[in-house]
């Protein structure tokens with residue numbers, strides 16, 4: 647339940663959510679809207695889901711728009727942010743949720759894989775922060791997306807993990823620069839969360855030596871204290887916290903929300 651005090655946290659504020667069409671990003675957009683924000687929903691391919699989310703928000707009396715922007719192209723991210731500012735008049739929050747998964751062993755990773763994963767997960771988030779920072783004022787908030795994988799090893803997950811570990815270094819170092827303007831920059835490191843990404847890749851998180859001996863739900867029962875995947879809304883609550891005045895003295899940090907992953 648969102649209390650009335652929480653409902654006011656984003657009243658009059660404007661947020662851009664990249665990766666807002668599905669999964670964690672869609673849950674973040676819904677949460678920010680529910681607490682009063684106007685939200686620009688960034689998407690790459692899934693125009694239908696982004697449009698449905700915007701229609702849902704508008705039907706509930708909220709303000710939202712959907713903007714296609716491939717975050718691998720910083721110019722498109724810049725245009726997304728400009729569009730949000732033109733439509734809603736200001737920018738208070740960037741929630742950078744767009745990301746791609748990758749599993750493969752060292753012998754099979756190609757330079758093209760490296761460039762694609764880093765273009766979206768790392769470079770994409772740095773330039774999203776750059777474009778957002780140009781519009782954010784005192785009290786502005788940037789929330790990037792890392793992963794538990796930045797600090798926990800999984801077989802064949804090197805490229806993705808490295809792309810996310812870089813994000814944790816980014817928020818740590820950007821905090822010094824952006825703090826001078828009163829802007830906070832943090833990251834969320836989600837654990838396994840029930841989204842398309844987890845559905846498509848969940849089995850890859852099992853060590854190959856366990857193939858056929860253990861399934862994902864059995865692994866979750868011993869590897870995660872709360873014994874299940876997160877719901878996207880449970881992760882979105884962390885973004886809302888970092889984007890709000892409740893996190894006024896928090897910057898440069900990565901908040902790991904993983905149900906207690908060992």
Ligand SMILES: NC(=O)c1ccc[n+]([C@@H]2O[C@H](COP(=O)([O-])OP(=O)(O)OC[C@H]3O[C@@H](n4cnc5c(N)ncnc54)[C@H](OP(=O)(O)O)[C@@H]3O)[C@@H](O)[C@H]2O)c1
Pocket residue numbers: 664665666667668669670671688689690691692693715716717718743744745746747766791792793794835836837838839840841842843844
């Ligand atoms: N689910 C998990 O277990 C988990 C765990 C740790 C971290 N994460 C991270 O959390 C974030 C959200 O993950 P998710 O599970 O919600 O993923 P998801 O269900 O696969 O959704 C991915 C989202 O990112 C967007 N996207 C992908 N590539 C893009 C690009 N080049 N430009 C713009 N948007 C792009 C997609 O847009 P379209 O649909 O329009 O293509 C979609 O909205 C990601 O950064 C992911 O790495 C997820």
